[in-house]
Amino acid sequence: xxxxxxxxxxxxxxxxxxxxxxxxxxxxxxxxxxxxxxxxxxxxxxxxxxxxxxxxxxxxxxxxxxxxxxxxxxxxxxxxxxxxxxxxxxxxxxxxxxxxxxxxxxxxxxxxxxxxxxxxxxxxxx
Amino acid sequence: xxxxxxxxxxxxxxxxxxxxxxxxxxxxxxxxxxxxxxxxxxxxxxxxxxxxxxxxxxxxxxxxxxxxxxxxxxxxxxxxxxxxxxxxxxxxxxxxxxxxxxxxxxxxxxxxxxxxxxxxxxxxxxxxxxxxxxxxxxxxxxxxxxxxxxxxxxxxxxxxxxxxxxxxxxxxxxxxxxxxxxxxxxxxxxxxxxxxxxxxxxxxxxxxxxxxxxxxxxxxxxxxxxxxxxxxxxxxxxxxxxxxxxxxxxxxxxxxxxxxxxxxxxxxxxxxxxxxxxxxxxxxxxxxxxxxxxxxxxxxxxxxxxxxxxxxxxxxxxxxxxxxxxxxxxxxxxxxxxxxxxxxxxxxxxxxxxxxxxxxxxxxxx
Numbered sequence: 001x002x003x004x005x006x007x008x009x010x011x012x013x014x015x016x017x018x019x020x021x022x023x024x025x026x027x028x029x030x031x032x033x034x035x036x037x038x039x040x041x042x043x044x045x046x047x048x049x050x051x052x053x054x055x056x057x058x059x060x061x062x063x064x065x066x067x068x069x070x071x072x073x074x075x076x077x078x079x080x081x082x083x084x085x086x087x088x089x090x091x092x093x094x095x096x097x098x099x100x101x102x103x104x105x106x107x108x109x110x111x112x113x114x115x116x117x118x119x120x121x122x123x124x125x126x
Numbered sequence: 127x128x129x130x131x132x133x134x135x136x137x138x139x140x141x142x143x144x145x146x147x148x149x150x151x152x153x154x155x156x157x158x159x160x161x162x163x164x165x166x167x168x169x170x171x172x173x174x175x176x177x178x179x180x181x182x183x184x185x186x187x188x189x190x191x192x193x194x195x196x197x198x199x200x201x202x203x204x205x206x207x208x209x210x211x212x213x214x215x216x217x218x219x220x221x222x223x224x225x226x227x228x229x230x231x232x233x234x235x236x237x238x239x240x241x242x243x244x245x246x247x248x249x250x251x252x253x254x255x256x257x258x259x260x261x262x263x264x265x266x267x268x269x270x271x272x273x274x275x276x277x278x279x280x281x282x283x284x285x286x287x288x289x290x291x292x293x294x295x296x297x298x299x300x301x302x303x304x305x306x307x308x309x310x311x312x313x314x315x316x317x318x319x320x321x322x323x324x325x326x327x328x329x330x331x332x333x334x335x336x337x338x339x340x341x342x343x344x345x346x347x348x349x350x351x352x353x354x355x356x357x358x359x360x361x362x363x364x365x366x367x368x369x370x371x372x373x374x375x376x377x378x379x380x381x382x383x384x385x386x387x388x389x390x391x392x393x394x395x396x397x398x399x400x401x402x403x404x405x406x407x408x409x410x411x412x413x414x415x416x417x418x419x420x421x422x423x424x425x426x427x428x429x430x431x432x433x434x435x436x437x438x439x440x441x442x443x444x445x446x447x448x449x450x451x452x453x454x455x456x457x458x459x460x461x462x463x464x465x466x467x468x469x470x471x472x473x474x475x476x477x478x479x480x481x482x483x484x485x486x487x488x489x490x491x492x
Contacts (some may be wrong), residue, residue, distance in 0.1 A: 035145075035157060035160060035161055035353070036160050036161050036162045036163075038162075038422065038444035039420075039421070039422050039444065039451070041420075041421075041473075057473070059422050059444075060161075061161040061162065061353060061357060061443060061444060061446075062156070062161070062353055062356075064422075064424065083420070
């Protein structure tokens with residue numbers, strides 16, 4: 001159900017790690033919980049963020065939610081398509097709905113595997 | 127946190143895949159498929175809402191009208207049987223206890239339909255002022271309420287009811303058999319669209335709900351949750367208690383002056399304060415604005431002009447029908463001018479916005 005090549009945070013972000021590069025977005029569970037996404041606030045390029053730090057905001061019709069970094073490092077790209085089409089996060093959270101790309105300096109110590117993440121949301125649903 | 131109340135439609139909502147949330151002590155559907163989709167369905171076709179959580183208070187007896195006239199700012203004396211009106215209900219300060227609908231059911235019999243979140247407070251307030259030959263009864267728990275809203279509402283409802291709906295004018299109601307259930311059919315609503323609010327015994331609500339969904343199948347009717355109910359009322363600039371209305375704001379400040387009958391024969395609670403405020407002029411005013419910079423205004427955000435605070439946002443949202451980020455909020459009267467550029471503080475950043483005409487959305491009346 002949750003892509004096994006990704007790692008997850010307890011705040012419902014996903015991170016795809018390739019060497020020292022990471023692509024980051026929010027999970028399918030998160031987009032469903034938010035509902036229709038209507039606004040995304042993206043960080044500036046070259047900004048340095050710490051693991052766990054809020055680097056952006058995603059807003060649905062009813063909710064405002066921080067997006068937190070699953071790793072420390074430097075932001076190397078942002079998905080500008082989200083500025084005009086925030087609904088991409090609902091439509092394709094692991095693909096066209098990606099949010100930022102980072103150069104990793106250090107991963108968060110608390111990343112979950114797909115299986116662990118599924119356990120987490122199963123518990124949240126109870 | 128006690129046990130949440132459930133309407134008699136609860137099981138049907140679950141079956142329809144609704145996402146349920148807590149609202150004023152009730153477990154209610156916030157959405158079924160998605161807020162934007164549901165919102166657009168109401169604007170283009172029709173939507174069905176469970177609003178059984180609303181409060182209904184029955185006021186009956188020879189002293190009923192006198193009590194209502196004392197409590198509300200609008201003039202219920204002009205109501206004929208079969209007619210409804212909207213009114214604020216105020217404290218002596220002019221602040222608002224609640225906003226409600228008054229239905230005249232009979233010569234000495236009225237229904238007050240109040241917000242779920244205020245029902246107990248309202249009932250207490252009404253009981254506190256009860257005098258003369260009048261009974262006041264809270265019939266909320268035994269009353270179901272379903273709203274059918276949108277341009278195709280009349281076509282849909284006419285299939286399952288025995289009356290000529292074309293004869294029911296805005297803010298009028300009749301009793302009818304709907305899907306075999308005795309129903310008060312009222313041409314009112316909270317969306318800015320044509321439509322009906324239907325009241326029936328709570329146990330009859332599921333039958334009416336299902337018959338309507340069935341009748342509306344070919345007309346684009348969908349069930350709609352509280353999420354889209356809020357965005358629909360917001361676009362139509364219909365106030366929401368706890369946002370545009372509360373005990374701090376008066377109906378005059380909220381732009382509800384046409385529902386304050388200072389000239390009605392009876393004295394009413396808040397009259398003195400409101401007369402004084404009208405004579406002296408209001409110092410703040412509810413306005414609508416659109417964001418010029420990228421951002422969504424939300425309730426509680428500060429509004430500034432030239433770095434000085436001039437008020438705050440009461441409601442804000444992406445408006446699905448207009449594709450814009452809009453807000454409602456109170457600002458100092460001197461700043462409440464069309465096209466005035468204001469600043470909304472969103473996450474510590476000042477973003478530009480412009481005061482525009484309201485309602486943001488107005489349906490075309492054919």
